[in-house]
Amino acid sequence: MKYESQRVAMPYFIFALVLFAGQILFGLILGLQYVVGDFLFPEIPFNVARMVHTNLLIVWLLFGFMGATYYMVPEEAQTELHSPLLAWILFWVFAVAGTLTILGYLFVDYATLADVTMNKLLPTMGREFLEQPTITKIGIALVVVGFLYNIMMTALKGRKTVVNIVLITGLIGLAVLWMFSFYNPGNLTLDKYFWWFVVHLWVEGVWELIMGAILAYVLIKVTGVDREVIEKWLYVIIAMALITGIIGTGHHFFWIGPPEYWLWLGSVFSALEPLPFFMMVLFAFNMINRRRRNHPNKAAMLWAMGTAVMAFLGAGVWGFLHTLAPVNYYTHGSQITAAHGHMAFYGAYVMIVLTIISYAMPIMRGRPYGNSNTAQVVEMWGFWLMTISMVFITLFLTGAGILQIWLQRIPESGDALSFMATQDNIALFYWMRLIAGCFFMAGLVVYFGSFFIKGQASPAEEVRGPATQEA
Amino acid sequence: MAERFTKSMARNIYLGGSAFFVLLFLALTFDTQVRAMPERDNRDQLTDQVVRGKHVWENNNCVGCHSLMGEGAYFAPELANVFDRRGAGDSEIFKAYMNAWMNAMPTNVPGRRQMPQFNLTDQEIEDLATFLEWTSKIDDNGWPPNIEG
Numbered sequence: 001m002k003y004e005s006q007r008v009a010m011p012y013f014i015f016a017l018v019l020f021a022g023q024i025l026f027g028l029i030l031g032l033q034y035v036v037g038d039f040l041f042p043e044i045p046f047n048v049a050r051m052v053h054t055n056l057l058i059v060w061l062l063f064g065f066m067g068a069t070y071y072m073v074p075e076e077a078q079t080e081l082h083s084p085l086l087a088w089i090l091f092w093v094f095a096v097a098g099t100l101t102i103l104g105y106l107f108v109d110y111a112t113l114a115d116v117t118m119n120k121l122l123p124t125m126g127r128e129f130l131e132q133p134t135i136t137k138i139g140i141a142l143v144v145v146g147f148l149y150n151i152m153m154t155a156l157k158g159r160k161t162v163v164n165i166v167l168i169t170g171l172i173g174l175a176v177l178w179m180f181s182f183y184n185p186g187n188l189t190l191d192k193y194f195w196w197f198v199v200h201l202w203v204e205g206v207w208e209l210i211m212g213a214i215l216a217y218v219l220i221k222v223t224g225v226d227r228e229v230i231e232k233w234l235y236v237i238i239a240m241a242l243i244t245g246i247i248g249t250g251h252h253f254f255w256i257g258p259p260e261y262w263l264w265l266g267s268v269f270s271a272l273e274p275l276p277f278f279m280m281v282l283f284a285f286n287m288i289n290r291r292r293r294n295h296p297n298k299a300a301m302l303w304a305m306g307t308a309v310m311a312f313l314g315a316g317v318w319g320f321l322h323t324l325a326p327v328n329y330y331t332h333g334s335q336i337t338a339a340h341g342h343m344a345f346y347g348a349y350v351m352i353v354l355t356i357i358s359y360a361m362p363i364m365r366g367r368p369y370g371n372s373n374t375a376q377v378v379e380m381w382g383f384w385l386m387t388i389s390m391v392f393i394t395l396f397l398t399g400a401g402i403l404q405i406w407l408q409r410i411p412e413s414g415d416a417l418s419f420m421a422t423q424d425n426i427a428l429f430y431w432m433r434l435i436a437g438c439f440f441m442a443g444l445v446v447y448f449g450s451f452f453i454k455g456q457a458s459p460a461e462e463v464r465g466p467a468t469q470e471a
Numbered sequence: 472m473a474e475r476f477t478k479s480m481a482r483n484i485y486l487g488g489s490a491f492f493v494l495l496f497l498a499l500t501f502d503t504q505v506r507a508m509p510e511r512d513n514r515d516q517l518t519d520q521v522v523r524g525k526h527v528w529e530n531n532n533c534v535g536c537h538s539l540m541g542e543g544a545y546f547a548p549e550l551a552n553v554f555d556r557r558g559a560g561d562s563e564i565f566k567a568y569m570n571a572w573m574n575a576m577p578t579n580v581p582g583r584r585q586m587p588q589f590n591l592t593d594q595e596i597e598d599l600a601t602f603l604e605w606t607s608k609i610d611d612n613g614w615p616p617n618i619e620g
Contacts, residue, residue, distance in 0.1 A: 045536075050546070126531070235478065
């Protein structure tokens with residue numbers, strides 16, 4: 001860590017991980033409700049638990065992205081952060097607002113929450129992933145604007161690297177697209193069309209810029225490969241992401257009202273969406289093969305390789321599986337969608353945040369070469385337990401989805417099973433998914449455990465190449 | 472990558488490519504929303520009651536369990552075609568069905584998935600039914616494949 005103000009990333013990372021634990025806990029509740037329908041009813045109905053699960057994910061990833069940015073931008077720009085105080089204030093504002101919103105979901109009936117937060121003045125609630133009260137949405141917008149101000153003031157006064165430019169472009173895109181969350185017309189088809197401007201253009205658009213920038217930064221640090229080479233890769237990857245992903249939004253427009261030409265446009269362009277993720281795999285493995293140093297933080301390197309591979313599998317392969325319109329006609333809104341959602345979010349965004357945490361946390365804790373070998377081994381156990389569990393969660397949901405389609409969607413009306421009868425028939429797969437989810441939670445506990453192991457790696461473990469700190 | 476392919480070439484592909492596709496996407500959005508959608512979303516039937524029904528749908532977070540046109544949660548049945556499935560395509564039958572259904576919740580059958588009691592007024596239930604009926608008539612390229620959704 002070269003600049004003292006980078007340390008403000010620490011509370012962001014810690015709070016992100018706390019929310020991550022909450023997200024997984026509610027994931028287990030949901031998994032159990034899928035098979036024991038009245039579990040925790042009526043105290044925590046499914047819709048409330050799901051809202052908590054997905055909103056915690058979104059909020060903790062935002063905390064992770066912000067922490068990553070506060071850590072990376074000063075070092076890349078070679079200057080102190082414009083205002084560490086502002087970063088701390090925004091941390092508390094966001095943490096308190098986020099916590100209050102989650103508590104509101106849990107302890108206040110949703111219709112009452114809509115009422116007391118005066119949703120009718122500007123109705124934005126009750127849409128998937130955008131369930132936050134309007135006042136929370138405004139709060140998120142203000143926090144992001146303050147954050148961007150702080151970051152841009154820092155970046156503009158220092159060295160302008162490609163990593164910084166790409167990262168900040170992604171963050172500005174995130175902020176601009178968030179504005180569409182305030183647009184909720186009475187016409188459902190319009191509402192749905194522009195809802196995707198937030199949801200799709202975030203996760204299959206600007207978030208890929210953020211992910212690419214973080215991956216590039218970590219690879220520069222741990223491999224010592226020339227920045228010029230890494231930056232060239234980064235440009236090609238984000239070019240592919242936007243060239244395929246923007247028109248690829250069309251794969252969401254198949255069955256919600258827009259005209260038929262989207263069947264073609266959405267199919268063709270989204271079929272190409274795996275390309276940037278495949279390039280990330282080539283990128284990560286190539287840079288690590290060509291490394292000019294053996295960085296002692298091997299756990300961070302494992303996360304960097306893992307995120308590239310799992311993002312390709314989850315977003316790329318599982319996305320392609322159901323993205324062609326004739327296939328999607330049967331899979332749309334089935335457990336196949338859930339399978340894809342789980343592995344894509346874990347592989348691309350959970351793992352990239354855990355990658356930067358794995359790299360940066362030891363440094364902020366005064367361990368410039370990484371955690372002790374024991375801590376790294378425990379962290380790697382956490383990596384494998386969580387990652388393999390997620391593979392099985394995805395496979396079981398995929399199995400459930402295929403059977404659901406076979407029983408409920410393929411037969412003609414009259415012969416097809418009803419939704420609920422189908423759910424009963426595929427319960428075994430939901431039980432298996434729940435077991436895999438429990439292993440994921442075990443992996444998370446092991447991962448957390450690695451933070452409490454003392455000691456640090458020594459520079460002697462670096463076999464060749466220039467000193468780590470000169471990266 | 473070969474040296475002939477330089478970083479500035481990569482950057483230009485990124486800038487040119489994304490600018491082009493952003494513009495193309497905006498043009499397609501314009502065509503979809505201005506030319507195509509009025510023909511497809513039966514907006515001439517979009518009454519105040521439909522909009523009130525949409526707010527009932529939103530204020531009770533229905534999408535947290537159900538899907539609507541395939542989007543939402545997958546815990547409970549698809550509702551974009553529930554007008555056809557449970558109402559046999561008849562407004563009065565569907566309203567009566569909705570009223571009976573909403574008031575019968577929760578079933579409290581042990582171990583079964585439970586739908587909460589939302590304590591909606593008769594007017595709110597009717598608004599919701601009208602919203603779901605309007606939704607069922609959007610031209611959605613023939614989805615879902617059958618009546619079960």
